Amino acid sequence: MKQLLLWTNLYPTKQAPHYGTFVKSTEQAWRQALGDENVQLVAIREKPTGKFSKIKLYAGLLTRCVLSLRNKPVGTLLEVHYPVYFLPLLYLLSLVKPKHFYLVLRFHGTDLVQITSSRLFRSCFHRLKGNVDLCVAPSEHFRHQINTHLDFPLSHIVKVYPDSVGEHFVARPTMSSVTQSDMFTVGCVSRLEAGKNCQSLLEAFAKLAIPNKRLILVGEGSQRTVLERAAEQLGIASSTTFTGALPREQLPNILTGFSVFVFPSVSESFGLVAVEALACGIPVIANAKLHASKEYIQEGKNGFFYEDGVEGLVAALEAFYAQSEDKRALLREQASKVREQFSDQQVFSQGVSTILRKQQSD
Known part of the structure; x- marks a missing residue:
């Protein structure tokens, strides 16, 4: 059975329940496909309250990312959300364990801008590029943006929508609305x-x-x-x-x-x-x-x-x-x-299947 490591700097918290809901939904889809025991999440689970707090949280995140790599078999899926925050670590990993993991970089928007606007991040991605197996884009337009701005082959960029609007996303009669019908x-x-x-x-x-x-x-x-x-x-x-x-x-x-x-x-x-x-x-x-x-x-x-x-x-x-x-x-x-x-089936089940099929074909 496949194993998955999922790294992310964004995940819903009590302070910010709307942060990273799509990451949580993706995690749940992977757990359903591979089983809970084969999916390991490494995430920041609280919202930074200041500059020092942010540094501390990211230092802890990257440390836990390193520890999560231990004893993982060759071919383990490593899916990284908002990859800009992990590029230096991923580059070092590529030097120590080249091609040990099937590396999937999952872009969400601003991370592409951050990479292209920073000499450090551009350099890291350029050096890492040969070890990136797959990039995931949230739309067809953004798929071509990754291809153009990062010079990454279009054949290794797939589109997976970030979230669904399934049966759970419906209005509840017991909840109040701030609108008035005559307006x-x-x-x-x-x-x-x-x-x-x-x-x-x-x-x-x-x-x-x-x-x-x-x-x-x-x-x-x-x-x-x-x-x-x-x-x-x-x-x-x-x-x-x-x-x-x-x-x-x-x-x-x-x-x-x-x-x-x-x-x-x-x-x-x-x-x-x-x-x-x-x-x-x-x-x-x-x-x-x-x-x-x-x-x-x-x-x-x-x-x-x-x-x-x-x-x-x-x-x-x-x-x-x-x-x-x-x-x-x-x-x-x-x-x-x-x-x-954008049903749950169309977004999450097909998204997981798309990545697994791509890994098998590679």
């Missing part, structure tokens, strides 16, 4: 960071000539105070709600209260939050620069793309609002069909 509710779930482009959403919302409008931003990040101040300056503070970060199991109840979901980010490796909105029957209006989202958003069927920044988003939202209720109902019906594409 046009524009919603977004995002980390509140500069690259997520939430400022443009606030500016577009302020310009909407729509009565009874409401904006709900779900998420946390370093830009929250800046965005709250911007909402006040734009005169929309009273119609804007910042909920903070929420556990994933609470998202369906929030999402089902949206009239439309806006995805303003300009760069995503996949965009799970948009898939989650679609699964709840909520049409998505997404930035046209999000190439990965074209794998699940169908223009005019379950959502729309916009260009030209704030003005383009305003036009898209007002056009959506102007549609008949029958048209909106059809959009909602088509949106919910994304569950078939």
Whole structure:
């Protein structure tokens, strides 16, 4: 029976239950496929509280990674999530035990940027590349990004979606919603960071000539105070709600209260939050620069793309609002069909099978 080592710096915790849910789901899929006794997880299981805390946690993580290598048979699968944090250790491992493990690097987005923007990490990857058996990308677009920016052969990069929206991802009647049925509710779930482009959403919302409008931003990040101040300056503070970060199991109840979901980010490796909105029957209006989202958003069927920044988003939202209720109902019906594409079976079982088949063929 195959054995698997799974290394990750991101895993759900009590303080941050939304962190790394996809890693936990992947771990569960591997345990189901290989058996609990053949899967070993090495992860950070608490959120850093400061710089010293972060250094301590990562030092402990890397130490446990080294210890986990002992007595592992040749051919053991070593799946590394967010590989940028492990590159120096993996390079040293390749010198000590070349080709002892079947090395799988599982990219999630920002890790690719960190590698390409750092001379140290680029050098580590270049030296390690010959010992990397497989790279896993969350979307077809990102698969080609890895190929282009890391000069890694496309034949050894596979696409595996990061998470599912299975039967468990549904609204619960007992949970309350922050929306009101008589309002046009524009919603977004995002980390509140500069690259997520939430400022443009606030500016577009302020310009909407729509009565009874409401904006709900779900998420946390370093830009929250800046965005709250911007909402006040734009005169929309009273119609804007910042909920903070929420556990994933609470998202369906929030999402089902949206009239439309806006995805303003300009760069995503996949965009799970948009898939989650679609699964709840909520049409998505997404930035046209999000190439990965074209794998699940169908223009005019379950959502729309916009260009030209704030003005383009305003036009898209007002056009959506102007549609008949029958048209909106059809959009909602088509949106919910994304569950078939991103079921537990389609994502996790096939993801595990894809990696195992690739190892066997190599």
